[in-house]
Amino acid sequence: MQRDARAIDDAFDVVVVGGGNAGFSAAHAAAERGRRVLLLEKGPAAEAGGNSFYTAGAFRVAHDGLGDLADLLDPDPRHPVTVLPSYSAADFAGDMAKVTDDRNDKILTEVLISESAATLRWLHGKGLRFRLMYERQAYPDGDDRQVFWGGLAVGSTGGGKGLIEQHTRAARQAGVEIRYGVRARELVLDGGRVAGVTWQDAEGRDGTVRAGSVVLAAGGFEADAELRREHLGEGWQRAKVRGTPHNTGDMLVAAIAAGAGTHGDWGSCHSVAWDAWHAENESNRELTNQLTRGGYPLGIVVNADGRRFLDEGADFRNLTYAKYGARILAQPGGVAFQLFDATTRPELRTEEYDMPGASVVTADTLDELAAGMGVDPAALRGTVAEFNASIDRSIPLDLSVLDGRAAATTPPKSNWATPLEHPPYYAFPVTCGITFTFGGLRAGTHGQVLGESGEPVPGLFVCGEMLGGLFSGNYPGGTGLTSGAVFGRRAGSLA
Incomplete structure (x- = not known):
């Protein structure tokens, strides 16, 4: 059901x-308790869905293998030949602590993990669909099996686009009213309690909606270049916005003005290797996540000087990709190149590296490759020769585990080191694509917003990327959508 916000207070x-995803999860939970729910979406209908629309739809959940997840998944003929290792709550907690250098809020993390699978089943019961992400998270082995790796396997059917379509349908069926193209401006306070929001539509008309509770699920500040510079540092103005252009921090500012406390790491964010030369590499609703370049564990990454600057095999891609955008942004010109040869190129994800218009330099020699990259040929030749010579080739390559096949150079490549020696050679130019910011609001485990001294802000809840404390410096792939669903459901259960 939709109504025209322009004429309504x-x-x-x-x-x-x-x-x-977080906002819809909150709306579902409130609606199933009989509440009359309004969802305000800043983007017009053609730009709706927030960052969730732009994702691959991955959800990280604790589970005990394929049998434990079978009731949640769409049928697939590959299930009988699938190897899906269990991913315990302890595994999940260990990955959260590892990638954040133990800076994650342990109480919020425990809730996230313990309710991860149950929350997906709750969404499944509302008509949302899930599948195993073979094309992103599994490698075939020599026995014709599909082997999953890295603790991440489940995704929404249809990716982010399918996720938002299914959420929207479920919300409408539950009687949630959705208004598009309406920007919330300020929180309405009544005797110290949050009692609604003021809004403005795309044509400049203003209004107020009063409410018993307000749930904030409006994302971070990653789409505002000045706020990026202020909180993340000089140079972050150059980052490319992967997702929605509408996450400009409006409601973070409004909530803080209303007494909300802040929490988490406001100086870091989720940022990835992103196609640097594509003409439409910001907020691209057609290509969405396909502009990501996540195949770097199979090759090497060099900067504009032809030098390596990070460990491409430090860990599974899921546990490193969200911090390497920042590393690329810090390089000369904020650009780098992922290099592969004829051996490794076929292993790259089709959806990313074979997408329409993918930027790539291809050559039969390293000197020709360097010329296409605009890099000094001697520097690139030296980097590749040093890397190739330092590989311990006695260790078998196994992409589904941390195989210890290392290159003992500086920086090292700790796993999956494969020499670049078989032409043609490929160089994919990458820059920093920012996804979302990690700093947010302070809240309890049901999303109740807290002031700086820990007292609740009555009537105000938060979920999704606005919830601070879960991530710092890095991020385990698939955790954001899970967090949005878990804490969205919890916020909606009290709002």
């Missing part, structure tokens, strides 16, 4: 600000 039980 009215009241609801619950107002949810933000129409991504």
Whole structure:
């Protein structure tokens, strides 16, 4: 059900600000308790869905193998030949602590993990669909099996686009009212309690919606270049916005003005290797996540000087990709190149490296490759020769495990080191694509927003990327959508 926001100043039980995965999860939970729910989406209908629309749809959940997940998944003829190792709560907690250098909020993390699988089943019961992400998270082995790796396997059917379509359908069926193209401006305070929001539509008309509770699910500040510079540092203005252009931090500012405390790491973010030369490499709703370049563990990464600067095999891609965008941004010109040869190129994800218009330099010699990259040929030849000579080739290559096949150079490549020696050679130019910011609001385990001294801000809840404390410096792939669903559901259960 949709109504024209331009003519309405009215009241609801619950107002949810933000129409991504977290906001819809909050709306579902409030609606199933009989609440009258309004969801305000800043983007027009053609730009709706927040960052969730732009994702691959991955959800990280604790599970005990394929049998434990079978009731949640779409049928697939590959299931009988699938090897899906269990991923325990302890594994999940260990990955969260490892990637954040133990800076994650342990109480929020425990809730996230313990309710991860149950929350997906709850969404599944509302008509959302899930599948195993073979094309992204599994490698075939010599016995014709599909072997999953890195603790991440489940994704939404249809990716981010399918996720938002299914959320929207479920919300409408539950009677949630959705208004598109409406920007929430400020929180309405009544005797110290949050009692609604003011809004403005795309044509400049203003209004107020009063509510018993407001749930903020409006994302971070990654789409505002000045806020990026202020909090992340000089140079972050150059980062490319992967997702929605509408996450400009409006409601973070409004909540802080209303007394909300802050939490988490406001100086870091989720940022990835991103196609640097594609003409439309920001907020691309057609290609969405396909502009990511996540195949670097199979090759090497060099900067514009032809030098390596990171360990491409430090860990599974899922546990390193969200920090390497920042590393690339810090290189000369904020650009780097992922290098592969004829041996490794066929192993790259089709959806990313064979997408329409993918930027790539291809050559039969390293000197020709360097010329196409704009890099000094002697420097590139030296880098590749040093890397190739330092590989311990006595260790078999196994892409589904941390195989210890290392290159003992500086920086090292700790796993999956494969020489670049078989032409043609490929160089994919990459820059920093920013996904979302890690700093957010302070909240309890049901999303109740807290002031700086720990007291609740009555009537105000938060979920999704606005919830601070879970991530710092890095991020385990698939955790954001899970967090949005878990804490969205919890916020909606009290709002």
